[in-house]
Amino acid sequence: MATIKEVAKYAGVSVATVSRALNKNGYVSEEAQKKVENAIKALEYYPNEVARSLYQKKSKMIGLLLPDISNPYFPLLMKGIEENARENGYSVIFGNVEEGSELGQDYMTLFGQQNVAGVLSAVEGTWSQKHAMPIVMLDRVLEEDDYAVYTNDIKGGILAAQAIMDREPGKVLIIAGPKSVPGSIDRLIGMLSVLNPTDVEYEIYQTQSFTIDEAEEAAQNIFRKYKKVDSVLASNDLFALAIMKEAQKRGLRIPQDIQVIGYDDIPFSRLVYPGLTTISQPAFKLGYEASDLLIRLIGKNKIDKKRIKLDPDLIIRGSLRDK
Amino acid sequence: MATIKEVAKYAGVSVATVSRALNKNGYVSEEAQKKVENAIKALEYYPNEVARSLYQKKSKMIGLLLPDISNPYFPLLMKGIEENARENGYSVIFGNVEEGSELGQDYMTLFGQQNVAGVLSAVEGTWSQKHAMPIVMLDRVLEEDDYAVYTNDIKGGILAAQAIMDREPGKVLIIAGPKSVPGSIDRLIGMLSVLNPTDVEYEIYQTQSFTIDEAEEAAQNIFRKYKKVDSVLASNDLFALAIMKEAQKRGLRIPQDIQVIGYDDIPFSRLVYPGLTTISQPAFKLGYEASDLLIRLIGKNKIDKKRIKLDPDLIIRGSLRDK
DNA sequence: TAACAATGTGTAACCGATTACACGTTTATA
DNA sequence: TATAAACGTGTAATCGGTTACACATTGTTA
Numbered sequence: 001m002a003t004i005k006e007v008a009k010y011a012g013v014s015v016a017t018v019s020r021a022l023n024k025n026g027y028v029s030e031e032a033q034k035k036v037e038n039a040i041k042a043l044e045y046y047p048n049e050v051a052r053s054l055y056q057k058k059s060k061m062i063g064l065l066l067p068d069i070s071n072p073y074f075p076l077l078m079k080g081i082e083e084n085a086r087e088n089g090y091s092v093i094f095g096n097v098e099e100g101s102e103l104g105q106d107y108m109t110l111f112g113q114q115n116v117a118g119v120l121s122a123v124e125g126t127w128s129q130k131h132a133m134p135i136v137m138l139d140r141v142l143e144e145d146d147y148a149v150y151t152n153d154i155k156g157g158i159l160a161a162q163a164i165m166d167r168e169p170g171k172v173l174i175i176a177g178p179k180s181v182p183g184s185i186d187r188l189i190g191m192l193s194v195l196n197p198t199d200v201e202y203e204i205y206q207t208q209s210f211t212i213d214e215a216e217e218a219a220q221n222i223f224r225k226y227k228k229v230d231s232v233l234a235s236n237d238l239f240a241l242a243i244m245k246e247a248q249k250r251g252l253r254i255p256q257d258i259q260v261i262g263y264d265d266i267p268f269s270r271l272v273y274p275g276l277t278t279i280s281q282p283a284f285k286l287g288y289e290a291s292d293l294l295i296r297l298i299g300k301n302k303i304d305k306k307r308i309k310l311d312p313d314l315i316i317r318g319s320l321r322d323k
Numbered sequence: 324m325a326t327i328k329e330v331a332k333y334a335g336v337s338v339a340t341v342s343r344a345l346n347k348n349g350y351v352s353e354e355a356q357k358k359v360e361n362a363i364k365a366l367e368y369y370p371n372e373v374a375r376s377l378y379q380k381k382s383k384m385i386g387l388l389l390p391d392i393s394n395p396y397f398p399l400l401m402k403g404i405e406e407n408a409r410e411n412g413y414s415v416i417f418g419n420v421e422e423g424s425e426l427g428q429d430y431m432t433l434f435g436q437q438n439v440a441g442v443l444s445a446v447e448g449t450w451s452q453k454h455a456m457p458i459v460m461l462d463r464v465l466e467e468d469d470y471a472v473y474t475n476d477i478k479g480g481i482l483a484a485q486a487i488m489d490r491e492p493g494k495v496l497i498i499a500g501p502k503s504v505p506g507s508i509d510r511l512i513g514m515l516s517v518l519n520p521t522d523v524e525y526e527i528y529q530t531q532s533f534t535i536d537e538a539e540e541a542a543q544n545i546f547r548k549y550k551k552v553d554s555v556l557a558s559n560d561l562f563a564l565a566i567m568k569e570a571q572k573r574g575l576r577i578p579q580d581i582q583v584i585g586y587d588d589i590p591f592s593r594l595v596y597p598g599l600t601t602i603s604q605p606a607f608k609l610g611y612e613a614s615d616l617l618i619r620l621i622g623k624n625k626i627d628k629k630r631i632k633l634d635p636d637l638i639i640r641g642s643l644r645d646k
Numbered sequence: 647t648a649a650c651a652a653t654g655t656g657t658a659a660c661c662g663a664t665t666a667c668a669c670g671t672t673t674a675t676a
Numbered sequence: 677t678a679t680a681a682a683c684g685t686g687t688a689a690t691c692g693g694t695t696a697c698a699c700a701t702t703g704t705t706a
Contacts, residue, residue: 001435001455003692014656019694026695027654049436050382051692054373055661061416061437069398069405070590076393082419086426091433093384094417096405103409110414112324113372114384132324212590241594248596267393267535268591271564273571326662337686342664349665350684374662378691 002043011039022047053115062294063111064092065121067099067140071210071238072266073283074122077138080287081120088295090117097123099180099209117298120290124180134297138290140181141307147297149290149308153183156279156312157190160233160261163277163314165194167259167321170230172202173222175243177235178209187235187263207239215239219246229258237262237269240276244319255321265315274318282310325366334362345370376438385617386434387415388444390422390463394533394561395589396606397445400461403610404443411618413440420446422503422532440621443613447503457620461613463504464630470620472613472631476506479602479635480513483556483584486600486637488517490582490644493553495525496545498566500558501532510558510586530562538565546573552581560585560592563599567642578644588638597641605633 004022008015013032020026021036028036039045053059062085066074078094085092093116095107104126111119112131119126122138127145134147141148164172174191177184188204195202203226207218219242222229234240240262244254252258254274262269265280289308296303327345331338336355343349344359351359362368376382385408389397401417408415416439418430427449434442435454442449445461450468457470464471487495497514500507511527518525526549530541542565545552557563563585567577575581577597585592588603612631619626 004694005692015693016657016695017655020655023694027652029654032654046432046436048377048438048692049433050373050377050438051661052694053661054371054377054663054692055694057661059373064417069392069402070395072393072395072398072590075395075398078417079392079419082417086418091437092417094387094401094405094415095409096402109369110372113369114414115371115373212593216593238594241591245594245596245598267395268564268594270535270539271561271568271591272595273568275568327664328662338663339665339687340685343685346664350682352684355684371662374691375664376691377662377693378664380691 001048002045004045004047007036007039007043007045010043011035057115058117058298059115060089061091061093061114061116062291062298063095063107063114063116063119063121065095065097065104065107065119065123065126067097067123068210069096072268073264073281076267076283077122077287080284080289081291082287084288084291085295088291090291090295099123100125118294120294134294136290136294136297139286140183142182145307147293147303147306149286149293150183150310151281151286151312152309153186153312154190154193156263156281157187157192157235158194159190159312159314160187160263160279161191161194163261163316163320164231164233164259165198165200166323168230169200171228172200172231172233173226173229174202174204175218175222175232175234175236175239176204176206178207181210184235191233207236210236210238212238212242215242216246219243223247223250232258232260234260234262237264237266237276237278240278240319241268241272244272244276254319259321260319262319269315269317277317277320278315280313280315282312286310324371325368327368327370330359330362330366330368333366334358380438381440381621382438383412384414384416384437384439385614385621386418386430386437386439386442386444388418388420388427388430388442388446388449390420390446391533392419395591396587396604399590399606400445400610403607403612404614405610407611407614408618411614413614413618422446423448441617443617457617459613459617459620462609463506465505468630470616470626470629472609472616473633474506474604474609474635475632476509476635477513477516479586479604480510480515480558481517482513482635482637483510483586483602484514484517486584486639486643487554487556487582488521488523489646491553492523494551495523495554495556496549496552497525497527498541498545498555498557498559498562499527499529501530504533507558514556530559533559533561535561535565538562542566542569546570555581555583557583557585560587560589560599560601563601563642564591564595567595567599578642582644583642585642592638592640600640600643601638603636603638605635609633 008018021028021033097103104123119135137145137148141150176188215238262276262278265278269276331341344351344356420426427446442458460468460471464473499511538561585599585601588601592599
């Protein structure tokens with residue numbers, strides 16, 4: 001790899017001039033600019049980002065922490081982040097951090113050592129005043145987070161519950177997500193705000209995590225525990241899919257015997273029969289917007305919004321009865 | 324963030340001694356070692372990786388290029404990579420690169436500018452002698468790749484075809500993956516090596532990509548084009564799931580009327596009814612091993628194997644008939 | 647035309663680590 | 677006891693950029 005010194009020598013100017021030509025700041029004569037550009041082309045020069053980052057104390061990298069990439073919601077998020085970051089000339093250092101592990105802090109330290117310009121995190125307890133870089137919380141957001149991008153989960157809960165209410169609910173089972181995830185609580189609040197004013201019978205099944213293993217187990221428990229359920233309001237597509245599978249295994253027809261609505265709109269919801277009706281979280285957009293907010297923060301351009309709330313949508317497929 | 328200079332001053336020694344104490348090379352008296360350790364603790368010092376990387380011309384980062392993280396096979400791969408890299412003190416810079424786009428080269432240049440220690444890539448045409456760092460190809464591997472970690476797809480194809488042959492195949496439809504992906508070809512070779520010696524009737528449907536959109540479209544085409552199919556050998560779970568969905572939509576029973584086998588064992592294959600029988604690619608392990616190989620390459624410890632081939636497994640669920 | 651601003655360029659300091667080299671002290675060996 | 681080897685430490689060069697500062701030249705304004 002060529003260095004700036006070699007470029008300077010080849011162009012017959014000083015390194016300072018090369019640097020100024022490169023970054024288009026300071027005064028550079030047209031002639032010098034040309035000479036430098038030629039030299040750069042001739043030597044296939046690309047500036048060393050590490051050296052830059054050392055002086056600037058800030059690299060062109062952002063850190064990303066996600067709780068579980070094998071959950072299909074997160075790859076979409078990630079794709080949005082990566083795309084926006086790339087468009088802005090940033091690259092992404094990725095860390096997979098189990099919910100609740102102290103790995104999050106380790107990664108934050110590492111990010112500090114790497115001079116990352118900022119951090120995007122969907123893992124709780126990541127933030128700390130120790131680390132100076134700006135941080136935008138994603139998806140799983142707390143009241144006290146200054147910068148955050150997330151979905152309006154109350155609205156999502158309302159949409160889901162209304163979809164059920166519109167379609168002869170019968171006896172309803174709500175599968176509530178882990179209490180530790182703020183979004184789950186909002187979804188539940190939204191759902192209850194629709195159900196409570198009516199005289200619909202409902203019960204709540206509380207889950208501990210968002211893993212497939214627990215989803216399968218829960219589905220079995222549920223059919224054992226609740227003999228008669230007409231409608232299932234799941235706060236997560238994985239649980240909804242597991243319920244559908246278990247129902248079909250037991251010979252129940254969907255949606256005639258039992259109707260199901262999910263939450264997330266992971267890509268697979270389209271690939272089952274009947275298609276899973278669900279609440280679509282704009283995962284890609286969420287990631288894209290979050291990266292955008294972070295990069296604006298990094299550039300210290302005044303931020304218009306500190307917390308960006310995106311609206312979810314109802315996606316109707318075959319797992320609900322007709323209106 | 325404290326610097327090595329501050330640590331040196333606090334400990335009452337020179338920066339050289341601090342550095343030697345830190346990296347445990349060169350001579351350091353016990354006394355000095357203690358003083359340095361105390362200073363480090365007191366000042367919460369963490370060495371700046373950027374400065375290190377500048378001098379060493381090699382950072383503690385590896386680059387990762389994947390063709391499409393929204394394909395659920397890749398997040399598992401990624402998880403394995405991240406875990407191994409972290410255990411070895413490396414972090415991962417991630418790039419999502421559409422198959423065939425020239426973004427791959429851009430990322431390789433970027434990786435060079437960032438002094439990454441090595442690259443893991445599942446995207447073709449990434450390698451080039453221009454970039455000096457070691458590169459390990461993943462999953463989609465060509466003959467000429469020096470370092471590679473991949474699944475024995477011929478064996479996978481054989482396993483899949485045998486599973487069908489053992490269960491009254493009837494008329495078989497093979498859904499072959501894109502010809503541009505070397506693995507698809509191997510899968511097909513494996514399948515045909517089982518089917519050809521028999522007198523089973525089969526046809527091949529050729530697909531162009533691995534996207535969900537194409538999978539859905541293909542499933543519809545297939546049922547329109549081939550009136551009678553008893554067994555489907557898909558080279559990808561997405562296509563298998565799409566076929567199952569379309570079959571069920573048309574009132575066919577699985578596996579009685581049509582049996583289906585997939586390839587990949589993505590997490591969702593468990594979550595449909597009936598469960599999708601499939602060939603399991605050890606995605607996590609693949610990623611883990613690939614990262615391990617790369618890091619050994621970086622350390623220039625002599626490499627025992629240049630190409631690591633992992634064996635796939637047959638995972639039996641409900642989508643095949645009983646033997 | 648004197649005074650000052652704008653333009654253009656190079657030298658050297660700086661970012662925060664690692665390490666070659668020089669030098670002094672202690673220990674081992676002949 | 678002379679001499680080499682091992683030990684311990686500090687100074688300064690280095691990695692490859694950016695930029696403060698000094699200085700020269702040209703253009704503008706009173």
